[in-house]
Amino acid sequence: MKATINGRVVAEAPESEVVSIEGNWYFPPSSLTDSEFVASPTPYTCAWKGVAQYHTVAGQTDAGWSYTQPPADAVSRVGQDFTDYVAFDRRVVEVS
Template sequence: MKATIDGTVIAEAPEAELISIEGNWYFPPSSLVREAFGDSPTPYTCPWKGDAQYHDVTTPSGTHHDAGWSYPVLKPSAITRVGKDFSGYVAFDKAQVTIG
């Protein structure tokens, strides 16, 4: 599967390597086009996953604020709930990023 912004690929991995949580696909860190990502200062804490890190994504069409997010340090109960450690995996804002 690919995550794209205006046709630019920002992440790509086989579906078997992605994790679906609450309607969002989480891409493994190894699938990201790393140079496109920068950390955003936007704060958010999920009650069951923990503290999120939002990411701004820069493509030829510009910088897309908070286009992705990840959980660098998950609550242990989140790993148990999902059945896999998804620390650092990145999900994307469907209003800005096309997944397919």
């Protein structure tokens, strides 16, 4: 799978390594184009996944987010560890 912004690839991984959570595809940290990501100060906490870290991606504010310390019950609910995996705002990032 591939995540792109305006034709720029910001993440790419085999589908077997990407995690689907609530309709979003979460890409593993190793698949990210590091130079395209900057931490954002936007606060958000999911009731069951915990505190989110938003990212400015390829200049697009808050185009991605991740969970740096998801609770153990969230990992159990998803069925695998998704720590630091990044999902993308589908209005800005094309995932295919």
